Amino acid sequence: MPAFTVSAAAQVSEAPVASAREAADATPPDVSFASAPAERARRRPPADPLAALRAPDDPPWDVYLTGPVFLDIVFTGLDSAPVRGTESWARGMGSSPGGVANMATALARLGLRTSLAAAFGDDHYGDYCRDALARGEGIDLTPSRTVPGWHSPVTVSMAYEGERTMVSHGHEAPPEEPGPRYPPRARAAVASLTPGARDPWIARAAAAGTRVFADVGWDDTGAWDLTGLPDLAHCEAFLPNAEEAMRYTGTDCPRAAAHALTGHVPLAVVTLGADGAYAVDRRTGETAEVPAIEVEALDPTGAGDVFVAGFVTGTLAGWPLADRLAFAGLTAALSVQEFGGSLSAPGWSEVAAWWREVRSLTGQEPAALRRYAFLADLLPDETDRPWPLRRAVPTIGFREPQ
Template sequence: MAAPDGQAAAQPPLDDPCGERTQAGRPLRAGGARADDGLDVFLAGRVFMDMIFTGLPGLPPPGTELVTDGLGSAPGGIANIAVAMSRLGLRTGLATVIGDDMFGAYLWRTLSEQEGVDLTWSRRPAGWPTPVTVSLAYDSDRSMVTYARPLPLTADELVAVPPRAASCFVDIDRPLPSWALTMRRSGALVFADIGWDPTETWSTDVLDRLAEVDVFLPNAVEAMAYTRTRTPAEALEALAERVPVVVVKQGALGAIAIDSTTGERASAAALPVRALDTTGAGDVFAAGFVFGTLAGWPLMQRLRFANLCAGLSVRHHSGSLGAPCWGEIAAFGETSDLPPEVLADYEFVIPYIPAAELGNGPESVTRAQPTLR
């Protein structure tokens, strides 16, 4: 691809910001059922080119223009959680469709070469444009505009033969794909999330799909809307009657959960940090919860680790590329201003931090380049 002046177009740097991801996954699989060559988690869904404008005082009124000096670009959509999982050391496979345009080339290289996501099940059909989302981040929230054409391939067409994996992650805004049902029959745990219903009808068909799910991770607004309840706690109780493990994410208020398989109930506060960009925070939370589940942690530890990962991610303006690596997790524990009694709640994480990352401090933490140049 040539630049307008005939010179070669600049390529985004693809150095791995999480070189320790391989070492981080070893304690998870040591001596366990996942010590083979299978995946830890498999996903399928849409990937978007996210363009994130930050530092805005609000949305521009009609006929006006806002100028800001904050712009990030990163893989979005299902890539948010795929990147977050891979950075934690989970062997992550992704089935998606990516365009054969400039944005698609960037997304493919970033996911496969920089972030270590296995794209064996993904395709780049000729002439199909990569979906693009523009995110306007302001006042610790965001608004979005998306351009997307209909998918040329369905998830079941992409995944004719599902891989061996310890778990898979699905969105239950539609019936579960056949590959997910096949994987569950083979012993994989099915984790599920649900997005905003643009029709706001909140069909109860979604709740019926939970019969094929092992872990459900909605946010509080979604959970209350689908269950027709008035509080997150009421929604949690209603969902616990339908799915073995349910977590209700409450943003800055933390998360609450019930694990009916063990009888555990837990409530964990969010990490007390200043949020700069919440894009993808729920996906990073889910990645942390998947890791903790595969590690066999108690429910409270799973919630705390998920909150830790999400809290570290919102400190950056970069969407999926703001997901923490283990080096950042280690640096937070070593340099945080939180009181010792709060940091003690996270001591269970230490055995999973690669030894090379301990004691290095924040200067050793590298971050992925979030902006196309």
């Protein structure tokens, strides 16, 4: 199946703040961008991919996750890398919650009821991140905590010449009060596994019936030993990239690695970068491979989180494996056409606008469109928004009326 080539305009995040406001559904100037998404949500309810499956005795949350939240500040439109001893001016900037907030936002924008456990500083940055996630995205922060006297971790990202440079600063949050942590009841949880470490909440969640989806970071120890991921035994699915999968399994082919991983976890999904993704379900014997959608990538920050969020959404909704892979790849492709992590996570309106645009293109083979035909029965009725869409570029400092 040929990949679609639909590129977003590169000037999306180059606009000054005034233009960004105009692009954000005509958000009034006296409403902060952190609260603007909540205002829009009240006017236009998001699609619920699990609506047909919901029952009175369901868990209160679709997905639970935990991890550190950063304040991300993104500078765009730099002509070149900053030079020592000089001052560089960026044509655009934005700020948003980052870290685990990228994943939480991606899940919430796809209509999943999302609960997040994180530590927030009691500084203005912490307040901003809380407001953006709770009021802006509708994410439940009940399991989260505010740490007095602890400042929020910060990442500054600079985009130039098709690359990005990031500088981060922060300190590990003080430990929680002693005692076991029990995650809230949820259909699913997303866990980031750490080589050589065990996180007790994962086993507790799995024992309570929560389906755990796991990814993993680079193994700095160089061991690449699956026995060093003890929590994998409690997981429903494992979603490493090709290099990680091959190193953990000692194979030289990512597809062979996916099959080998099913000896340790029921469902293995290996992302192949520009080649798409490959998945194997041990329980059903099903395999699937979907090529990537070709787009003009501006910033890959958070794309992996968006991919996982799309795959979790399709899995909870009971879609066929190939449709889940295709949807995950599509949402990730949409996200890289914008700057920032949580800023770029697409919702159903973005997916609907993309689908409408693709169907309007001339010269497309019917077989190419058939891969995404399942979207037709899922998308909201809204059909009058332009594509590519321009997101508001939030920045700290706007105040609501007193």
